[in-house]
Amino acid sequence: MSTAPFDYNTQRPRLIIPEYGRNVQRMVEHCLEVDDREKRxxxxxxxxxxxxxxxxxxxxxxxxxxxxxxxxxxxxxxxxDVDAPFPMPKPEELESKPERVPYPQTAVK
Structure with a gap:
């Protein structure tokens, strides 16, 4: 009888964007490891x-x-680090929160 431990997703590294799944995340990790810029x-x-x-x-x-x-x-x-059709955004730009919406302070009729 095999007593090999199971591979649970809770024990794996967290997915950065879970909607795309673990396989896309692995593709991105592989892309980071490619040395040649053109191939990357x-x-x-x-x-x-x-x-x-x-x-x-x-x-x-x-x-x-x-x-x-x-x-x-x-x-x-x-x-x-790739030749992309768009410039890489700064992390601060994507993580910024929108300004608070001013709500009227008058009493409701």
């Missing part, structure tokens, strides 16, 4: 195509390709 760029573009196929509803957005590239940089923790 080609791999990143392939990952973008996979993400777009997994989430066809994103194509309805005005800037869906920009969103996918932003998600790729987030999943790589902003370490990915």
């Amino acid at each position: 760029t080609h791999t990143a573009k392939a990952i973008i195509q996979v993400i777009a196929r997994l989430n066809p509803h994103l194509r309805n957005h005005d800037n869906f390709e920009r969103t996918l590239w932003d998600h790729l940089w987030i999943m790589s923790e902003f370490k990915l």
